[in-house]
Amino acid sequence: STRTDLMDKLFDMLSLDGAARRVWALISRLPVNKFWRATIEDIVQSSMGSFDDIDSDDEGLEAAIAASRREDGQQQQQQQQQQEPQIEWENILPGNNVFRLLYALRLVDRQMFTEHEAHSSAGYRQRRWLRVFIETGGFTRVCHLLL
Secondary structure, eight states, rough: OOHHHHHHHHHTTTTSSSHHHHHHHHHHOOOOOOOHHHHHTHHHHHHHEEEEEEEETTTHHHHHHHHHHHOOHHHHHHHHHHOOOOHHHHHHOOOOOOOHHHHHHHHHHHHHHHHOOSSSSHHHHHHHHHHHHHHHHHHHHHHHOOO
């Protein structure tokens, strides 16, 4: 689906009594909204300048995960905010609408867990996307929403 305004109306209809199950079934059967898919997929593109040095091996990914778990104080966080482009995870993964959140998490899941050859360009892009997801706060946002 390309019409974001129609998708918004469907999501609004999910709040109607008795309609949620059927509307969600309809949303689930529609093609993925191109705008929302592009928003998720283009996270790496919008962060290109800051993450050009990402390795194509899994060590870089493990380092990114370890780094996301460290809390080195506000000074380091402020430095990162100045160096890295800000991705508005609160808008991409909204906490105020369970259905929009679920829809976005399905897109994140697709981006993270689609199988690719390890050394293919698609595999490299997937690892790069995952690292950007972690380093820009996407993983932290998901954890925050679950707690």
